[in-house]
Amino acid sequence: MSEKILMKGNEAFCEAAIRGGVRFYFGYPITPQSEIPEYMAAHLDDEGGCFVQAESELGAVNMGLGAAASGGNVMLSSSSPGIALMQEGFAGLCVCHLPALVVSVARGGPGIGDIRPSQADYRQATRGGGNGDYHLITFIPTTVQEAVDLIYEGVTLADEYRNPVCILVDAMMGQMMEPIILPAYKKTFMTDAEIRSHKPWALTGQGKRAEKNRIHAMPWSPEELMATNLEQKAYYDKAEKELVRYEATGLDDAEVVFVAYGTPARITGEAMDMLEEEGIRTGMIRPISAWPYPYEAFEKIGGKTKVVITVELSFGQMMEDVKLGVRGRLPVSLICRTGGVLFTSEEIVSETKEILKGVTE
Amino acid sequence: MKTVFEYTKNMEEVSTSYCPGCTHGIAHRLIMEVLEEKDITDKTVGIAPVGCSIAAPRFMKIDMIESFHGRAPAVASGMRRVLPDKYIFTYQGDGDLTSIGGNEILHAAERGEKFSTFFINNAIYGMTGGQMAPTTLIGQKATTAPRGRYVEKHGMPLRMCEIISQCQCAVYVERVALDTPVHVRQAKKAIRRAFDVQEKRLGFSFVELLSTCPSNWGLPPVKAVEWLADNMIPYYPLKQFACPEEVK
Amino acid sequence: MAKGILKFNIDKCKGCGLCIHYCPQKILGIDVELVNALGYHPVGLLKPDECVACATCAIMCPDGVINVYSEE
Numbered sequence: 001m002s003e004k005i006l007m008k009g010n011e012a013f014c015e016a017a018i019r020g021g022v023r024f025y026f027g028y029p030i031t032p033q034s035e036i037p038e039y040m041a042a043h044l045d046d047e048g049g050c051f052v053q054a055e056s057e058l059g060a061v062n063m064g065l066g067a068a069a070s071g072g073n074v075m076l077s078s079s080s081p082g083i084a085l086m087q088e089g090f091a092g093l094c095v096c097h098l099p100a101l102v103v104s105v106a107r108g109g110p111g112i113g114d115i116r117p118s119q120a121d122y123r124q125a126t127r128g129g130g131n132g133d134y135h136l137i138t139f140i141p142t143t144v145q146e147a148v149d150l151i152y153e154g155v156t157l158a159d160e161y162r163n164p165v166c167i168l169v170d171a172m173m174g175q176m177m178e179p180i181i182l183p184a185y186k187k188t189f190m191t192d193a194e195i196r197s198h199k200p201w202a203l204t205g206q207g208k209r210a211e212k213n214r215i216h217a218m219p220w221s222p223e224e225l226m227a228t229n230l231e232q233k234a235y236y237d238k239a240e241k242e243l244v245r246y247e248a249t250g251l252d253d254a255e256v257v258f259v260a261y262g263t264p265a266r267i268t269g270e271a272m273d274m275l276e277e278e279g280i281r282t283g284m285i286r287p288i289s290a291w292p293y294p295y296e297a298f299e300k301i302g303g304k305t306k307v308v309i310t311v312e313l314s315f316g317q318m319m320e321d322v323k324l325g326v327r328g329r330l331p332v333s334l335i336c337r338t339g340g341v342l343f344t345s346e347e348i349v350s351e352t353k354e355i356l357k358g359v360t361e
Numbered sequence: 362m363k364t365v366f367e368y369t370k371n372m373e374e375v376s377t378s379y380c381p382g383c384t385h386g387i388a389h390r391l392i393m394e395v396l397e398e399k400d401i402t403d404k405t406v407g408i409a410p411v412g413c414s415i416a417a418p419r420f421m422k423i424d425m426i427e428s429f430h431g432r433a434p435a436v437a438s439g440m441r442r443v444l445p446d447k448y449i450f451t452y453q454g455d456g457d458l459t460s461i462g463g464n465e466i467l468h469a470a471e472r473g474e475k476f477s478t479f480f481i482n483n484a485i486y487g488m489t490g491g492q493m494a495p496t497t498l499i500g501q502k503a504t505t506a507p508r509g510r511y512v513e514k515h516g517m518p519l520r521m522c523e524i525i526s527q528c529q530c531a532v533y534v535e536r537v538a539l540d541t542p543v544h545v546r547q548a549k550k551a552i553r554r555a556f557d558v559q560e561k562r563l564g565f566s567f568v569e570l571l572s573t574c575p576s577n578w579g580l581p582p583v584k585a586v587e588w589l590a591d592n593m594i595p596y597y598p599l600k601q602f603a604c605p606e607e608v609k
Numbered sequence: 610m611a612k613g614i615l616k617f618n619i620d621k622c623k624g625c626g627l628c629i630h631y632c633p634q635k636i637l638g639i640d641v642e643l644v645n646a647l648g649y650h651p652v653g654l655l656k657p658d659e660c661v662a663c664a665t666c667a668i669m670c671p672d673g674v675i676n677v678y679s680e681e
Binding site: 362363364365366367368369372376377379380381382383384385386387390541542545546575581582583586 | 613614618620621623624625626627629630631647649662664665667668669670671672673675676677678679680681
């Protein structure tokens with residue numbers, strides 16, 4: 001049964017994961033997502049699961065890998081420098097065809113950085129800092145409710161695609177409180193028999209199986225490695241067909257099309273209202289999936305558009321994907337802040353007008 | 362005709378990829394023999410490290426996974442949460458456990474994780490061709506200590522049993538060696554005690570097995586076991602550091 | 610003392626010599642006439658009648674080459 005409740009983002013993410021079937025969480029404190037391990041510490045055991053505060057993010061991601069290898073539904077979370085430490089583990093989860101739900105709460109960077117909102121981990125999530133050919137299936141919600149829905153679905157998608165699913169949010173979304181509807185509890189698969197039936201590849205001890213199971217973290221020949229990569233590529237090809245998500249508004253007659261997600265999308269929405277009042281027609285493409293990216297949305301941009309403006313809390317990490325989508329048909333510009341600094345809707349309005357002037361002269 | 366010794370069925374038929382005289386072959390066999398004798402083979406999951414014994418899943422007939430360098434204790438900790446009733450062990454070399462994995466093993470011991478770690482200490486990095494390990498002895502040559510390890514530059518070798526036994530939840534900690542038949546028999550008893558500790562859910566069990574690396578020591582196998590006895594045992598004494606009454 | 614009977618899986622032997630070194634009866638040696646499937650000169654049993662089935666050779670073998678039996 002669904003309930004509406006006022007919840008802090010980080011806590012809502014946990015509740016969504018638990019209801020989606022997560023029963024194993026491994027994490028380490030780091031601002032601005034420490035509420036996630038705290039909430040899981042308080043609630044996960046009562047749900048029949050296990051919480052472990054690991055010795056580091058390196059420990060946490062590898063605990064997650066072990067639990068996922070044995071058939072558990074796992075959630076991991078961290079922020080920017082902690083996600084940097086988890087990169088080898090993410091690549092490992094992918095090559096092992098293992099599911100996991102990852103929540104990345106981005107803060108200012110690079111390095112130790114700042115604790116305020118940022119979107120400068122977009123490239124980290126979608127292009128990866130781990131080695132080899134792999135992808136994190138990545139979603140970029142804009143509201144806490146959207147994050148809740150994507151996390152809930154993401155637990156099942158991770159199992160279906162045998163791959164980590166990453167929900168990338170900014171620090172503000174982790175910290176803010178919004179009224180949300182929580183989804184209903186999904187069935188979990190926890191007993192030996194349930195795991196053997198639901199995930200026959202899992203490492204549970206051979207038992208009555210005819211053969212031992214081996215999870216090939218390190219295949220034995222280049223041919224074996226290529227074969228295992230091709231197996232995972234089949235899932236990625238499927239994701240590119242089935243998991244592209246976005247929202248597009250006002251593209252038919254927009255002079256300016258904004259591309260934004262997360263907190264900047266909300267601020268840009270306000271700026272668009274202000275620009276409309278001044279007679280400047282605007283539209284927005286709001287990507288919801290970052291990998292696979294909704295390149296197809298850019299085909300819908302109408303003939304009146306003069307410029308596409310990416311609004312991001314980074315030096316244009318998503319703009320790289322926007323340019324791929326636009327295919328050189330229109331100029332692409334950037335309105336950005338980094339390091340944890342935010343823009344106001346007024347600043348977006350005035351910078352948009354400067355950009356428009358530059359484009360039309 | 363009476364059977365005195367038959368090679369355990371828990372090892373695959375294929376030849377191992379280990380060098381001639383490498384004591385990994387003995388260590389693998391002892392663990393698999395204990396599983397067979399305790400009849401827990403089909404309830405056991407093993408975690409291989411990065412190192413020569415990343416090959417272990419090819420030779421041990423149990424569910425296994427290779428882990429990132431040093432991370433096996435974390436993988437085992439995660440696995441233990443999903444499999445409360447199974448037997449889990451990590452099998453790690455000295456680079457894996459004492460260098461890059463120092464933090465993971467320390468905290469597995471701190472938490473009293475209910476799995477067993479078998480630490481193969483041969484005082485050198487094997488797989489990558491003979492670099493210095495944290496357990497390389499003073500004066501011992503390695504490719505990254507070509508003039509030999511010396512204190513001023515490299516510090517003193519790490520004695521892991523001594524460190525791990527400081528963690529109160531590491532309830533069974535023993536150092537054994539694989540250089541002589543007497544020591545090999547003692548090593549098997551230690552491995553069995555480790556699995557008994559798991560069976561009784563008493564806490565973390567840790568067995569350090571002093572081992573040879575003939576290839577990277579530059580010694581034939583028979584000279585290598587003699588070198589182990591003459592040089593490693595004096596610095597790494599064979600000893601039971603902690604043992605619960607229930608498994609003595 | 611019971612007479613020992615050794616069975617060798619010769620193609621798994623890497624000629625490491627540990628069994629030869631530790632055999633208390635000194636009845637094992639490297640067979641330099643033979644090259645096995647792995648390309649090594651494997652172990653050979655020099656004096657079968659003197660084997661006492663102590664299984665020291667099998668215990669020290671890293672490669673599972675030797676199985677040990679004894680006459681009843």
